[in-house]
Amino acid sequence: MSEGAGTGVHIVQGYSIKQTSELTGITEDTIRYYEKIGLLPRAQRKGNSHRIYSDNDIETMKLITCLKKTGMSLDDMRPYLDLSLDSNLSEYPELHEMILNHKQKILDQIASLQQIVDLIDSKIDQNYLGPQECVLTGDQKKMPVRRTIR
Amino acid sequence: MSEGAGTGVHIVQGYSIKQTSELTGITEDTIRYYEKIGLLPRAQRKGNSHRIYSDNDIETMKLITCLKKTGMSLDDMRPYLDLSLDSNLSEYPELHEMILNHKQKILDQIASLQQIVDLIDSKIDQNYLGPQECVLTGDQKKMPVRRTIR
DNA sequence: AGTTGACTTGGAGCTGACTCCAAGTTATAC
DNA sequence: GTATAACTTGGAGTCAGCTCCAAGTCAACT
Incomplete structure (x- = not known):
């Protein structure tokens, strides 16, 4: 049902959008929508088209869900997502202040x-x-x- | 600028929609909208048209603002508004459970x-x-x- | 009588956040 | 080689929650 099934072992290194949807609870459409509006970076592609996602991506999406639960708008959560990807917060005093504010x-x-x-x-x-x-x-x-x- | 100004003392017993807007921080349009969707009961009228609001109404509106801050949808807050008007919660076990749930x-x-x-x-x-x-x-x-x- | 201002109603328009759909591509299954 | 499934894109539609507007009423002042 998942990867590694069948004879042709496809070590794809990453999750399909469907798997990602299942792992995060976010629908495929919504994941694409988040990419469209730039909330998520353009996903890596396989072959010539299909998106693949890493564990890191999954975490980011879970963070989005978490922030959404707190009633935050998608726009407002952008800095948090940056925060989640980049660890050196103190290098961006503006962001730092924004976060404190939030x-x-x-x-x-x-x-x-x-x-x-x-x-x-x-x-x-x-x-x-x-x-x-x-x-x-x-x-x-x-x-x-x-x-x-x- | 407010009531009681001028010579003709109009003891109107209640606030105009404008005053209400100022007191609650909710715009006049939004107050009318809340009435339109039945979140607020149809306001009492003066003469043949103008709405008048009581302190109680003001409190209800402040509660709406408060609930909104918590990210609650207008629909979800209806039971809370009922709760705020009617004190005998234990008479409605269904509502009681709903509230506990919430x-x-x-x-x-x-x-x-x-x-x-x-x-x-x-x-x-x-x-x-x-x-x-x-x-x-x-x-x-x-x-x-x-x-x-x- | 006319203007002003605060209100009324009904309805159109707008933003955010999806959600759905049609048409197309590509990979694998039979 | 054709059907099936999983995806792709672009764009249209939907819903909540306002927000704006036009046209009208009504009372008070000049």
Whole structure:
């Protein structure tokens, strides 16, 4: 069912897009879409066409899934993917700061989520003390939706 | 600039959509949109047309903003809004279970976010120990889109 | 009476993130 | 050598969640 089956042993060194889809839980279409929008680098090709993926690629895709779970947009996660490929963060102070910034946002998001949990708990316990607001640090929404020109 | 200004004292008992927009940070268009899709109940009207909102409505809208920050879809947050209006949760065991379910998801999401923070920290500290996976409890994506209630 | 301004409705348009499809290529199976 | 399967590309369609707009109403001021 997988590689190494049959007589002609094809040591292909890497996963097909189908295998990759199964390993990551991301559909083939979506993987191609991520490549199309440049979220993933252009995959290596076999023969003249078929994509092949490495374990490293798999990890990157899993990271995407993970980041998506946190509600991050595909655009916002680009720096994280770079981070995951390139280890020398301190060489790019701009990126470094951006990451720190994003970390704070995530911490805020955790606080926000915690408040929801508190709200739920208070409702469930019947000990509701009135609305306690989602106070969070100001309006951190998504960045001013700069619609440039029109 | 606000109510009570001028000679004709209009004790209107409630906020205009503009004031509501300012108080909640949600645009007028979006407030009307929420009403249109039934996320908010049809607002009370003044004269023959203009919407008026109460402090309670404001709170509901703030809750929406709060839930949105956690990445929840408008559809998924309907039960929470009901929860916010009606206090007797235990009377609806179905909703109760749904909420508990959602709470667990949020806890998972917090764990997921915490892992991202850890990833960032490890990168920043240069003490990166290799990818530690976003292990999380299986594939919890969006919840079977129960459109039953209403 | 006319202008202003805050609102109304209905509907079109837009962005992000897919998802689906048609037509074509290439490899292997029979 | 032809059918089948796994892939390719390009582009169209879909859905959520807004966002924008035109045309109209209504009250208040000048």
